Amino acid sequence: MAASKNLVRSESGKIRRVVVVGGGLAGLTTVIKLCEAGVPVDLFSLVPVKRSHSVCAQGGINASVNTKGEGDSPQVHLEETAYGGDFLANQPPVKAMCDAAPGIVFLLDRMGVPFNRTPEGLLDFRRFGGTLFHRTAFAGATTGQQLLYALDEQVRRWETVDLEDDKGDRVPGEKMVRKFEAWDFVGLVLDDHGTCRGIVAQDLKNTEIKAFPGDAVCLATGGVGIIFGKSTNSVINTGTATSTAYQQGACYGNGECIQVHPTAIPGADKLRLISESVRGEGGRVWVPRDPTEQRRGRDVPESQREYFLEEKYPGYGNLVPRDIASRELFKKCFHEKRGVYNRQSGKNENEVYLDVTHIPSETLRKKLAGVLEIYEKFAGEDPYTNPMRVFPAVHYTMGGLWVDFERSANGSLVTGSPRNQATNIPGLYAVGEADYQYHGANRLGANSLLSCIWGGMATGPAIASYRKNLARSAWDMPSSLFERAEKREQKKYESILAMDGEENAYQLHQELAHTMLVDCTIERHNATLDKVLAKIDEIDGRMKRVGVTDTVQGKMNQGAQFVRHMQNMVVLARVIAQGARNRDESRGAHYKPDFPQRDDENFLRTTMAMHQGAENGSPATVRYVRELDYDLLGTPVHVTDAVDISLVKPRARKYDTAGAASAVAQSGPKASPAAQNAPAASTEKA
């Protein structure tokens, strides 16, 4: 069938919009790219997009601009990202991302992001984990917030831009972007061929459930940290949207790859992140050599401090990748019982010192004020004069919806290929932390903002070309398709409102989260994981006996909404735990003491999970596949779980010698006047 000619209006005269769900960096970039390609968008978000979780990113965004004359390049960035992820990421998308990074940072600068500057007025760059180069552009220590605001502003501008039809005439009353904020995604609209034709969403302010056609749908709904309860994630990061798509047939990739960040502070509701940039600017991690030490951190003399990361990893010191740093902190506190003494609780806590007191306060104020302010407000102690007390916390979802890519002749991506960022459900795309694509088994610091924005820059054009070649617009599908989907979701919601059992969904969440956090994060044991899986089944069963805490109809009802999110969290928890159980090796953030080595022969492959719904009273299960076929615009595409390692050959991953992470830069950065003031932290304090 030939693609329909009019790209603005459907045959029945409706405006042909696409749907983007999620308004963080990835979603907003996708929207901007679509608008520039002339594609009108309906943008859905749980919260006003300016409040998306991207605001929490602190440290910066990576781009090998090499303004310090260290010999950095996108090639080194690619190598270090692949190595940092322990070779589980397909390399062509990573190459495309690293090549695009300098342009992305310049673009953000043009959008008005107040990046820190050098004396010459150029962008300043700082160090981050897993590299020796100054590669991270930053706006104080609230870079994610500043990037989100810049993209939010551009999308707001598109909200005011009139839509033009294919002849270039303005369409009265129609703008390029329509925003639906405080709407919860509840399901995909799939036609009889399994093609995605739109979404069903719920207006949270009045609980109305409504279907929306979309020529394509893009999920940019972020990670799943709330499955682990208290984490560095925002309360909205439940993974409800990706879980729903998975339950409707989307493949989920590398679910077991969950990043634990080494440095966060305790809280009753959240574990607040203390950015890696603190160590990038010279912050040092230590514990007293004497475990019975009771003096305040600042009173412990230098000779009695053990800088354990610097001692064990002289090459990268405090800036080893997060999986390694988290394991070392965990070992220090749990296995060696060396956590520092806490004067408030009167005992040794599972915390280590993160110390910036040796750095001039003027430097701290200019480069780290945002994050030190968080420590001061929430820990109630001045980090300028007292070493901070920190511990690891669940932070980032490397896994996510499986997405495809089309490799170009030079090993990068074919620009605008409709395969890029496409899930196995035709017409459904995924981007940002919601996809699994860029970070392998461990993400390097400051690569997440980059992967979100780059992902959006790949997804926008991919959707535009998909839509161009689409035989029939979603806007020409029979209305019964959308009515059916709407009814299905209304019925589900009504069944939640009718739940009157004895269980409390919030308490069940706490139980699930506790199990996941304790037994499915830094160290994983098969016997324990079996218990985790049994616990997930148990909670799944008890979820059916929940009593909804709020039965109000037609008005904001967070209680009923939470039950839905919790149902979806249980499903993804199983994907994460079962994936961890199956992967009998150690790779990046996935670490099994019983299988301490990486096993490329058996496990250098993507974990591809498919949902198998509950049957005959037995709980839902996960079906793992080694390959799958999906239809793209009438052409079958065959993919396997093999990882594309065509650009950087896998080798053992070690961080004890400087420059180990990159073959082209074995010796590390070239000495340069600009770099001399920030060598590896181990030599920083004489």
Next chain:
Amino acid sequence: MAQDKKVRLKVQRQDGPGLSSYWQEFELPWQPHMNVISALMEIQKRPLTADGKKTTPVVWESVCLEEVCGSCTMVINGRVRQSCSAMIDQLAPGGETITLQPMTKFPVVRDLMVDRARMFADLKRVKAWIQLDGSHELGAGPRQSQDNQETTYPLSRCMTCGCCLEACPQVNPSSDFVGPAAINQVRLFNLHPSGQMHAGERLDAVMGEGGVEGCGKAQNCVEVCPKEIPLVDSISSVGRDTTKRMLLGWLLK
């Protein structure tokens, strides 16, 4: 004994838009590191009032819980602020009752959740963006001095939380004063090398009715801004620029 310590909340509730409000009290077990949000989360797990009556959990808005998203703004013990950074031990060291109310300058959605859509609409009104040619590669952005970055970065940390509007006496039902947040955005974008090229349009947007002239100089805004944005400076700076523009326009007539 720490275990017996209680947290007492008095919450102003409202079942929906336009309905009348009522008070409810709650008593919860104290926990270390507790803030107002974690106290509200405890109510979700056990939705009972202080006298043991079953109720619905309190509705409020929150996202980041680290005071960078602006969502969880409410009036706590009479002062507008984010509830995530409102630590229980600081508010009620002796177990005093903590009162929670929704902001009053925005329509209530339910309980402590309000609708701040007007603030986002105001960002449109003042064209708080750079007029970008496109997102394709056009090389590096304009060079900027460290001084300029140090001036603009603090202005750019506004979370659209609404504290300044809540505290401003000039923002009220009988005035259409745009409020400090949007005026601060005018200053921010007019300081950017490319933003400057459209400074006039932004100034026009805050000239006349409801614009910068509406400021009554009460200076409450800087008092409550959680990010310590120099809002009064921003208002005076934009005020000076609008005056200049007005005079210039008059001279050119």
